Amino acid sequence: MTRKPGPARRSLAEAAASSVLRQMKIGGLWVDPEAIAASKGIAVKAKPDTAAGVSGMLIKVGDDFGIMYATHIPSRGFQRFSISHELGHYFIEGHPEALLTTGVHQSRAGFVSGDPFEQEADYFAAALLMPELPFKKAIADNDPGLACVEFLCKACETSLTATAIRYSSLTSDGIAALSSSGDTIDWCFMSDGLKQAKGLSWVRKGTPVPAGTVTARFNAEPGNVATGQRDAGKGQLNDWVGGDRPYRVTEEVVGLGQYGRTLTILTCKDLSLRAEAEEPDDDEDALIESWTPRFRP
Structure with missing residues (x-):
């Protein structure tokens, strides 16, 4: 049929x-x-x-x-x-x-x-x-961000773009992988961790690259893309996807050469779903208290 x-x-x-x-x-x-x-x-x-x-x-x-x-x-x-x-x-x-x-x-x-x-x-x-189980294990063994994508890219012998997309779907960390051409976003994939941010909006194809971001400055120089240059800096997740509260992100950018596009990886440590993710500082004392063993006299 x-x-x-x-x-x-x-x-x-x-x-x-x-x-x-x-x-x-x-x-x-x-x-x-x-x-x-x-x-x-x-x-x-x-x-x-x-x-x-x-x-x-x-x-x-x-x-x-x-x-x-x-x-x-x-x-x-x-x-x-x-x-x-x-x-x-x-x-x-x-x-x-x-x-x-x-x-x-x-x-x-x-x-x-x-x-x-x-x-x-x-x-x-x-x-x-990029088989799911070994791919997830490799993610867990590496710190989040572009370095993890590049490690997986080499291990799987896959393109940086395909690896970044697969990474965003399988990681527990707060990750967004974006592709852009000039001042326009081609696509954006967000991890489940990143989707915890309340009020965020989906980034659609054709959305402008936010002004003032590392990616915007990087793409303003076409030679950066053609020669595979890279850059990194700090930014705000809200500039990209909105949301009800501000989140800091690390923005890592790499030019994809003859593809004519830029790959951007946004990493937000405050939106991780990793089991070992740290609790907020104001909850630390309560966490210690809850795990303190108590013995009868």
């Missing part, structure tokens, strides 16, 4: 990826998507002349499948994500029937498309390349 159009089914896509990992008996942090493709008899080849904006293709000829991935972006992390995105179209329920009516489907991976099929394949790719 052909699937009817509708919103992206994130939970289904991620469950499909988890099922593949279980079937392949993969339990570590690094995953080889080409080995997964080979296990299903799917040929994977590079395509150097892919059309602009196309990250890859899923091809079906008779009963045989093939994947071609773009190389115009030299990032190995992006290429691995593109291959995994095509595997998503292969494994997710309803995708082959809906997308391969002509035998060829061109994809736009990397959370840049509003099409629900493309979004589902992106969710699949993220869950496949």
Whole structure:
């Protein structure tokens, strides 16, 4: 049965990826998507002349499948994500029937498309390349912020952007990951910890980068983005998402080179959900008192 159009089914896509990992008996942090493709008899080849904006293709000829991935972006992390995105179209329920009516489907991976099929394949790719349990353990072993994203990026061999998005969805810390181009925000993902802030508003695509922020100053110099420069400073969460009370954040910014975008990581220590998060100072005495053992005389 052909699937009817509708919103992206994130939970289904991620469950499909988890099922593949279980079937392949993969339990570590690094995953080889080409080995997964080979296990299903799917040929994977590079395509150097892919059309602009196309990250890859899923091809079906008779009963045989093939994947071609773009190389115009030299990032190995992006290429691995593109291959995994095509595997998503292969494994997710309803995708082959809906997308391969002509035998060829061109994809736009990397959370840049509003099409629900493309979004589902992106969710699949993220869950496949950054498995939840080992990914969460690595988060717990590192301090929050851009350094954690970069550690996970290297360990999983994924792009900085995809890693930041996955990090924001699985961390217990107060984190927001944002992408911007010039003075405009492309997307924003917020962690559950950050969502504790009362009265915050969702940052939509096309929202202006707040004036006076580290990101705004950084993006004002195009060379910063093109050459992969970075900067950091202190700021206010409210400048980005509003809210009923002020929260301090650390704002870390890095230019993404030829992508033409900037990645911003906001970290708010006061909104962490980590079990070991410190209690507010005015509650410290009460906490000590509640845990003081009492013995009968």
